[in-house]
Amino acid sequence: MKLIMSPPSPFARKVRVLLRETKLIDLVEEIEISTSPLSSNVQILAVNPTGKIPTLIREDGPAIYDSRVITRYLDDKAGAGFYPVTSLYEILTLEAMADALMDITVAMTYDSRFRPDQQSPNWTEAQWGKASRTIAAINSHCMSHLNGPINMAQIAVSCALSYADLRHDMRNWRYENDALANWQVEFEARDAMKVTKP
Numbered sequence: 001m002k003l004i005m006s007p008p009s010p011f012a013r014k015v016r017v018l019l020r021e022t023k024l025i026d027l028v029e030e031i032e033i034s035t036s037p038l039s040s041n042v043q044i045l046a047v048n049p050t051g052k053i054p055t056l057i058r059e060d061g062p063a064i065y066d067s068r069v070i071t072r073y074l075d076d077k078a079g080a081g082f083y084p085v086t087s088l089y090e091i092l093t094l095e096a097m098a099d100a101l102m103d104i105t106v107a108m109t110y111d112s113r114f115r116p117d118q119q120s121p122n123w124t125e126a127q128w129g130k131a132s133r134t135i136a137a138i139n140s141h142c143m144s145h146l147n148g149p150i151n152m153a154q155i156a157v158s159c160a161l162s163y164a165d166l167r168h169d170m171r172n173w174r175y176e177n178d179a180l181a182n183w184q185v186e187f188e189a190r191d192a193m194k195v196t197k198p
Contacts, residue, residue, distance in 0.1 A: 001028045002057040003070075004044050006035065008198040010102040010163035011067040012054040017155045018071050020192035022078035028056075037110050068095065071152055082152040087145065091153045094145050097134055098156035102163060104131045109167045128171060131164070135173050139180040146183050158187045166198060 003019070005012035019025040033053070035041035040051030047063040048055040055065045056073065064070055075082045083091055108127050111119055138146075138157060146154055161184050164173050174181035187193065 001059060002031055003028050003054055004031045004033055004047070004057065005054040006033060007196070008163075008166065009053055010106070010159045011052075011099070013159045013162070013196050013198070014067050014152075014156050015054050015056070015070050015074070016196045017159065017190075017192045018074055018082065018152065020195065021150060021155070021190075022074060022080040022082070024074055024078050036114065038114055068099065071155075075152065082150065082155075084149075084151060087151075090145055091151050094138070094142050094153035095156040097138060097142075098153065098160040101131055101134045101160040102156075104128075104134075105160070105164050105168055128168075131168075131171075132173070135161075135164075135177055135180065139177040143179050143183065146180075146187075154187060158184060158193060162188065162193075162197070 003012075003015060005016065007013070016030065019028055031043070033041045033043050035044055035051065035053060044053060044055060045051050047057055048065050050065070052065060054067055054070060055063050056070045057063045064073055072083065104127050108124060108131075111124065142153075142157075145151070146157060161173065161180070164171065188197075
């Protein structure tokens with residue numbers, strides 16, 4: 001199998017961390033590309049018409065995407081139980097919250113990088129308001145799902161927070177989110193997180 005990805009992408013990192021946690025990394029070649037919202041890489045367009053990363057090229061079927069589809073597929077393939085049946089919908093919801101946080105912070109990054117002369121401070125602050133509320137909600141209501149055996153929601157949340165640190169560190173998401181900040185320090189110490197850090 002081949003994973004088309006870019007190391008700074010938090011969506012790609014979710015998959016890359018899962019590959020290492022499930023010991024599937026030896027079965028997957030990671031192909032690093034450069035792409036942007038203004039010009040999609042031809043290599044990704046050949047297998048994914050949306051031009052988005054990550055995309056997993058399988059040997060036994062067509063390419064699959066987005067990251068949540070890929071992680072479910074890999075978890076099934078490994079039989080790893082990163083989506084435990086006993087709390088499946090809580091894990092899926094928390095993963096969706098993390099993915100929304102990624103969507104927001106990536107959009108903010110793209111806005112400053114690709115539309116520097118058209119930025120709207122009101123739009124930027126509104127986006128960070130969404131991110132801040134999401135982080136606060138995870139800190140207040142979801143810590144029980146972030147503790148215990150590793151699951152996909154944990155990986156997604158950690159990758160989302162790491163991306164916020166990478167691109168929006170001045171926003172200081174840790175302020176008034178002590179439980180989540182402490183959890184993140186511990187989770188980022190995992191080998192799979194350290195080797196995929198952009």
